[in-house]
Amino acid sequence: MSSEHFPAPNGMLPYWRTEPHRLDNHRSTEALPKESDIVIVGAGYAGSSIAYHILEQTPSGSKPPSITILEARQACSGATARNGGHMKPDIYNFVATIEAEHGVEAAAEVAAFEAKHVYAVKDFVENKKIDCDYTVTKAIDVQLSSDHFQKLKNGYERLLSNGCEPTKQARFVNAKDAESFSGVKGAVGCVTYDAGSIWAYKFVLHLLEKVVSQGVNLQTHTPVSKITKSTNGSSSAARWKVETARGTIIARKVILATNAYTSALAPQYQNNIIPVRGTCCRIAVPPASTAPRLTCTYTLRWNGWDYDYLIPRADRSIVVGGARTAFIHDLNNWYNVSDDSRVLEDAVRYFDGYMQRNFVGWEDSNAYTDRVWTGIMGYSSDGFPHIGSVPGQEDQFILAGFTGHGMPQIFLAAEGIAKMVVGDVAFEETGLPRLFKTSQARLDRQENNILKGGPGNGSSQAKL
Ligand SMILES: Cc1cc2nc3c(=O)[nH]c(=O)nc-3n(C[C@H](O)[C@H](O)[C@H](O)COP(=O)(O)OP(=O)(O)OC[C@H]3O[C@@H](n4cnc5c(N)ncnc54)[C@H](O)[C@@H]3O)c2cc1C
Numbered sequence: 347m348s349s350e351h352f353p354a355p356n357g358m359l360p361y362w363r364t365e366p367h368r369l370d371n372h373r374s375t376e377a378l379p380k381e382s383d384i385v386i387v388g389a390g391y392a393g394s395s396i397a398y399h400i401l402e403q404t405p406s407g408s409k410p411p412s413i414t415i416l417e418a419r420q421a422c423s424g425a426t427a428r429n430g431g432h433m434k435p436d437i438y439n440f441v442a443t444i445e446a447e448h449g450v451e452a453a454a455e456v457a458a459f460e461a462k463h464v465y466a467v468k469d470f471v472e473n474k475k476i477d478c479d480y481t482v483t484k485a486i487d488v489q490l491s492s493d494h495f496q497k498l499k500n501g502y503e504r505l506l507s508n509g510c511e512p513t514k515q516a517r518f519v520n521a522k523d524a525e526s527f528s529g530v531k532g533a534v535g536c537v538t539y540d541a542g543s544i545w546a547y548k549f550v551l552h553l554l555e556k557v558v559s560q561g562v563n564l565q566t567h568t569p570v571s572k573i574t575k576s577t578n579g580s581s582s583a584a585r586w587k588v589e590t591a592r593g594t595i596i597a598r599k600v601i602l603a604t605n606a607y608t609s610a611l612a613p614q615y616q617n618n619i620i621p622v623r624g625t626c627c628r629i630a631v632p633p634a635s636t637a638p639r640l641t642c643t644y645t646l647r648w649n650g651w652d653y654d655y656l657i658p659r660a661d662r663s664i665v666v667g668g669a670r671t672a673f674i675h676d677l678n679n680w681y682n683v684s685d686d687s688r689v690l691e692d693a694v695r696y697f698d699g700y701m702q703r704n705f706v707g708w709e710d711s712n713a714y715t716d717r718v719w720t721g722i723m724g725y726s727s728d729g730f731p732h733i734g735s736v737p738g739q740e741d742q743f744i745l746a747g748f749t750g751h752g753m754p755q756i757f758l759a760a761e762g763i764a765k766m767v768v769g770d771v772a773f774e775e776t777g778l779p780r781l782f783k784t785s786q787a788r789l790d791r792q793e794n795n796i797l798k799g800g801p802g803n804g805s806s807q808a809k810l
Pocket residue numbers: 352353387388389390391392393416417418419421422423424425426427428429430431432433434568569570571603604605606607608610611624625626655667720721722723745746747748749750751752753754756810
């Protein structure tokens with residue numbers, strides 16, 4: 347397996363990047379700084395959130411650390427700008443698998459942490475007046491297989507009887523009412539609870555604008571080629587040499603916010619964070635259409651691995667992601683793939699007529715696929731993100747491996763990383779779920795759950 351998964355130079359244009367911000371191609375200085383207290387690699391949701399929280403947590407009256415953000419392509423041009431925008435916590439699905447394998451306390455930590463994002467981000471967006479279409483609504487997880495619905499129900503009941511508090515928020519709708527409740531043809535059950543949707547590119551660019559105005563040096567179009575230990579630099583504490591084609595930066599601390607592309611710089615993650623290609627589309631609805639207006643977000647779930655997710659937008663368009671059934675049969679299409687420069691042709695065909703096929707009253711809607719794009723997710727082999735100090739690499743940190751599910755994990759995880767970086771706080775004191783801690787034991791783990799979640803196998807670990 348190659349570890350040369352650097353961001354492709356020519357990622358295709360997703361809908362979310364059609365209104366580029368003035369910082370999209372920003373370079374704070376013409377040349378790279380020679381030294382920086384902290385270098386963050388990656389300017390997506392993770393990198394921008396980390397920079398924001400580091401500055402927030404710097405004690406007032408102290409000089410903030412110098413921070414440089416190095417981004418291979420444009421600002422926020424990776425998965426964050428290519429996703430479904432679904433801020434949907436998992437409070438009962440993969441959480442039931444976690445409970446079975448790691449116990450109810452660990453499962454409840456994950457569920458509570460994810461659920462907290464929905465309102466933490468809402469409050470943050472409202473307080474800071476961020477224009478990013480953040481909407482809190484109900485997610486409707488629509489079940490299209492009775493067997494799978496029963497399996498989920500069993501897991502849910504076990505979570506409740508074992509006292510998993512966050513799961514209580516989920517409400518089940520049974521077969522009799524499922525189709526009328528969801529408006530989805532053939533629905534045999536639904537699960538509903540609070541979730542959000544967001545224009546993540548706009549959120550991230552707001553964070554970048556804020557931190558750049560506070561002195562952070564943002565350098566787009568600057569791929570990092572290598573990170574090695576350093577003994578040079580003016581400070582005796584200088585540790586890391588961050589190399590790019592535009593020069594080298596000596597940094598005291600380095601933070602990898604590189605998600606799918608992590609193994610290119612940290613090869614020890616090669617078997618633990620795998621680039622996985624996914625796809626989304628935007629379905630447009632003509633103004634004269636009489637199709638019912640969608641106000642909730644949806645997941646349409648046919649089984650453990652085959653599902654789509656939908657977020658409706660104020661202009662009535664709908665962003666739909668998934669389409670796995672159209673391309674999962676050929677691993678070369680999606681597994682260990684970091685090229686986001688072209689569409690998955692089978693997915694394009696799959697999205698055609700999607701609303702007409704699946705939603706009651708949409709048959710004559712004239713809804714049409716207006717744009718399809720791909721993006722690269724960082725799937726972790728055990729299903730949990732890697733967060734914290736990189737094992738054996740002092741002053742190197744990681745926040746990556748979100749398995750297509752980073753929206754309800756990253757913002758508060760970045761707050762935790764900032765505590766570790768600014769305040770030397772131990773992972774265990776950050777409040778982050780214990781299972782998210784990166785560790786040598788996780789790196790040494792041989793098992794890979796990603797392919798177990800495919801057709802003919804057990805449950806999928808991706809949780810959108
Ligand atoms: C098609 C698709 C649909 C998705 N839908 C959802 C969804 O609806 N809900 C959800 O929760 N999650 C979803 N996800 C996942 C979610 O988008 C990610 O978990 C999240 O955006 C990860 O953020 P990040 O900052 O870690 O990664 P990214 O946004 O990928 O940022 C990493 C950045 O690092 C840069 N980088 C990497 N290597 C280097 C290097 N060597 N030098 C310099 N820069 C480098 C990259 O260019 C990139 O900009 C989806 C993802 C995809 C692809």
